[in-house]
Amino acid sequence: xxxxxxxxxxxxxxxxxxxxxxxxxxxxxxxxxxxxxxxxxxxxxxxxxxxxxxxxxxxxxxxxxxxxxxxxxxxxxxxxxxxxxxxxxxxxxxxxxxxxxxxxxxxxxxxxxxx
Amino acid sequence: xxxxxxxxxxxxxxxxxxxxxxxxxxxxxxxxxxxxxxxxxxxxxxxxxxxxxxxxxxxxxxxxxxxxxxxxxxxxxxxxxxxxxxxxxxxxxxxxxxxxxxxxxxxxxxxxxxxx
Numbered sequence: 001x002x003x004x005x006x007x008x009x010x011x012x013x014x015x016x017x018x019x020x021x022x023x024x025x026x027x028x029x030x031x032x033x034x035x036x037x038x039x040x041x042x043x044x045x046x047x048x049x050x051x052x053x054x055x056x057x058x059x060x061x062x063x064x065x066x067x068x069x070x071x072x073x074x075x076x077x078x079x080x081x082x083x084x085x086x087x088x089x090x091x092x093x094x095x096x097x098x099x100x101x102x103x104x105x106x107x108x109x110x111x112x113x114x115x
Numbered sequence: 116x117x118x119x120x121x122x123x124x125x126x127x128x129x130x131x132x133x134x135x136x137x138x139x140x141x142x143x144x145x146x147x148x149x150x151x152x153x154x155x156x157x158x159x160x161x162x163x164x165x166x167x168x169x170x171x172x173x174x175x176x177x178x179x180x181x182x183x184x185x186x187x188x189x190x191x192x193x194x195x196x197x198x199x200x201x202x203x204x205x206x207x208x209x210x211x212x213x214x215x216x217x218x219x220x221x222x223x224x225x226x227x228x229x230x231x
Contacts, residue, residue: 033218043203044118045222091158095218101148101209102171103220105158 002027004094006106013082014114021077021109023092029053034068034075035093035103045091051075082113117142119223121206127229133194136226140187140208146170147189148220149181152203161204164189193228201230 003026013019025034036048049059051068059066063080079086089110093103120139128134140147148171149161160173164183181191187208193200204227207220 035219037222042224043205043227044224045205045207047219047221050219093158097171101146101163101165101220102160102173103148103150103158104160105150107157 002029002032002094002096002104004092004104004106006090006092006109008109009107010110010112012112012114015084016081018078018080019082019111021079021090021092021111023075023077023106025073025075025092025094027094027096029096032094032096035095036066036075036077037091037093037105039089039091039108041088048077048090079111082111084113084115087111087113119206119208119221121204121223121226123226124224125227125229127231128196129231130196130198132196133192134196134228135190135192136204136206136228138189138191138206138208138223140189140206141210141221143211144208144221145187145211146209147183147187148207148209149189149191150205150207151175152205152225153199153201158205161191196230198230201228203227 005024032053034051037045039045065078067076089108091108092106095103122137146165148163152158163171167183178194183189203225205225207222209220
């Protein structure tokens with residue numbers, strides 16, 4: 001069975017601080033896909049990144065970076081120099097279907113960036 | 116390109132009633148998935164439709180149903196509403212084809228349903 005754990009329920013940081021959001025997953029499948037989504041107050045889930053299980057290369061996109069480690073079943077997300085606009089709920093998700101059309105979500109981490 | 120559109124944005128119903136929610140996917144997308152988001156259970160997969168056929172279904176009672184039309188627009192229906200059905204219902208669409216760039220779901224802003 002698939003499971004995604006985001007142990008951090010809420011995090012508050014002061015603007016310009018770096019923050020890391022943790023994600024630990026469980027799956028019996030050898031091929032799977034991991035995602036991060038951002039949910040601002042408007043409610044819409046905004047896609048941030050997708051990773052395949054066979055690609056452990058870390059990725060950086062501007063102030064965002066992701067660390068995927070199969071050995072620890074973790075897919076952590078770091079925001080560098082946080083900004084107030086980063087305040088949102090962040091969800092980590094897992095899919096084991098080729099089309100990734102069935103996402104298992106973690107419970108989310110609410111990030112508040114204080115100006 | 117317009118995003119995923121869900122209507123209505125807000126709904127208030129009473130127990131026992133039924134409700135229909137609508138989702139228009141991004142133009143060209145043929146796969147539509149529905150999710151329920153509640154404070155207690157978080158985000159849970161309801162079902163997925165592709166080419167008017169349900170391809171995948173989550174663990175929800177039969178009161179939750181859906182359908183997809185030939186233009187890829189989708190509706191979900193909840194009959195005999197219960198208080199616990201109060202939630203944000205999110206719809207997502209996926210581009211056609213295979214490959215990394217295709218296997219991403221794009222979400223709408225959701226319909227917030229309140230059952231009184």
